[in-house]
Amino acid sequence: MKVLVTGGAGYIGSICVERLIDRGYQVIVLDNLSEGHIKAVESRALFIKGDIADRNLLLSIFMNEKPQAVIHFAAKALVAESMSNPSLYFQNNVTYGINLLDAMVECGLKRIVFSSTCSIYGSVTKVPIDENFPANPENPYGESKLLFEKILEWYRKIHGIRPVIFRYFNAAGATLSHGEHHRKETHLIPRILQVALGTLSKVEIYGVDYSTADGSAVRDYIHVVDLVDAHIKALESHFEGVYNLGSAKGYSVLEVIEAARAITAMPIPAVVCSRRVGDPPILVANFRKAFETFGWKPNYDLNAIIQSAWAWHKSHPRGYD
Numbered sequence: 001m002k003v004l005v006t007g008g009a010g011y012i013g014s015i016c017v018e019r020l021i022d023r024g025y026q027v028i029v030l031d032n033l034s035e036g037h038i039k040a041v042e043s044r045a046l047f048i049k050g051d052i053a054d055r056n057l058l059l060s061i062f063m064n065e066k067p068q069a070v071i072h073f074a075a076k077a078l079v080a081e082s083m084s085n086p087s088l089y090f091q092n093n094v095t096y097g098i099n100l101l102d103a104m105v106e107c108g109l110k111r112i113v114f115s116s117t118c119s120i121y122g123s124v125t126k127v128p129i130d131e132n133f134p135a136n137p138e139n140p141y142g143e144s145k146l147l148f149e150k151i152l153e154w155y156r157k158i159h160g161i162r163p164v165i166f167r168y169f170n171a172a173g174a175t176l177s178h179g180e181h182h183r184k185e186t187h188l189i190p191r192i193l194q195v196a197l198g199t200l201s202k203v204e205i206y207g208v209d210y211s212t213a214d215g216s217a218v219r220d221y222i223h224v225v226d227l228v229d230a231h232i233k234a235l236e237s238h239f240e241g242v243y244n245l246g247s248a249k250g251y252s253v254l255e256v257i258e259a260a261r262a263i264t265a266m267p268i269p270a271v272v273c274s275r276r277v278g279d280p281p282i283l284v285a286n287f288r289k290a291f292e293t294f295g296w297k298p299n300y301d302l303n304a305i306i307q308s309a310w311a312w313h314k315s316h317p318r319g320y321d
């Protein structure tokens with residue numbers, strides 16, 4: 001089977017490409033390298049540097065390469081950035097995404113696996129969160145993903161597109177060869193590990209005044225390999241619809257820092273700062289629908305996630321540079 005992976009030079013996309021190729025898939029990667037890295041792309045994949053905004057490029061890929069499915073990771077994906085530059089988020093994640101769908105329709109391609117996010121839920125009154133919780137995004141990033149989910153539903157009804165929508169909780173972890181390297185790293189676990197490595201002086205804790213057990217924000221960290229496995233299941237079966245992908249366990253920022261101190265045996269200095277605008281207090285998944293529909297469940301816990309990320313950061317102290 002041949003698959004087009006948009007955003008396949010990025011963090012999750014590049015690990016998906018690695019595992020798809022290991023399973024015998026032929027993979028085309030389309031990425032504009034705005035955030036991704038050429039060195040993250042498997043040499044066995046066909047890499048095309050380009051933008052999902054480019055309709056002619058998409059049509060030529062579909063007509064010449066004839067992929068049978070699209071895994072759509074390409075997006076802007078930072079909550080805080082979306083609060084200062086919403087246009088970037090609505091353009092990349094909605095407008096250019098529509099361009100991709102229209103090219104698929106024009107070429108008769110039906111199957112798409114889309115990376116959505118738990119950010120669509122916003123602040124919730126209880127956890128764990130199932131797929132029927134009301135969507136209430138608190139930042140343009142989450143809103144852009146929710147809009148695209150709705151657009152997919154209309155394309156399903158009208159054009160017979162067969163979408164699988166995965167709402168990831170917080171992706172983290174690495175494989176031996178691929179890990180998380182954002183040019184301006186804002187994510188909690190890589191920042192903590194940068195402190196452990198000595199490339200950052202201290203971790204900032206964004207708020208200890210949330211209504212959580214220790215006052216810091218709680219997230220559900222899910223190993224990137226577990227996420228990727230769900231995508232492969234989606235290619236190998238016929239289910240459609242919306243699925244949460246998380247571990248059903250929440251960890252506070254303070255707990256993640258403690259776990260990283262134990263794993264790295266480094267002191268990891270931390271300071272308390274004010275909240276980051278756009279951050280909900282707590283997000284934890286109920287993944288029962290994914291388990292019942294296609295037998296997915298996570299295999300890695302928080303310690304395994306941090307251990308894998310730490311191994312990658314130690315062997316790649318400058319990431320892909």
Ligand SMILES: NC(=O)c1ccc[n+]([C@@H]2O[C@H](COP(=O)([O-])OP(=O)(O)OC[C@H]3O[C@@H](n4cnc5c(N)ncnc54)[C@H](O)[C@@H]3O)[C@@H](O)[C@H]2O)c1
Pocket residue numbers: 006007008009010011012013030031032033034035036037050051052053072073074075076077092096115116117118167168169170171172182
């Ligand atoms: N990392 C997480 O915790 C998380 C959680 C929920 C959802 N997601 C979603 O998963 C997907 C992948 O996230 P990631 O963490 O790997 O992000 P990433 O930024 O590492 O990867 C995104 C990739 O898309 C590329 N890209 C962006 N806009 C593009 C465009 N217009 N045309 C072509 N390529 C473009 C970037 O260069 C980058 O390589 C995103 O859609 C994100 O919203 C991520």
Ligand SMILES: O=c1ccn([C@@H]2O[C@H](COP(=O)(O)OP(=O)(O)O[C@H]3O[C@H](CO)[C@@H](O)[C@H](O)[C@H]3O)[C@@H](O)[C@H]2O)c(=O)[nH]1
Pocket residue numbers: 077078079116117118119168169170171186187188189191203204205206207217218219253276279283
């Ligand atoms: O230096 C830091 C970085 C983060 N945090 C906190 O740690 C938590 C996790 O933050 P981060 O790792 O930046 O992830 P999120 O902002 O939760 O967003 C990620 O996870 C979302 C799903 O929750 C995805 O949709 C996004 O793409 C992805 O960036 C949040 O409470 C942050 O406030 C800190 O306290 N200090």
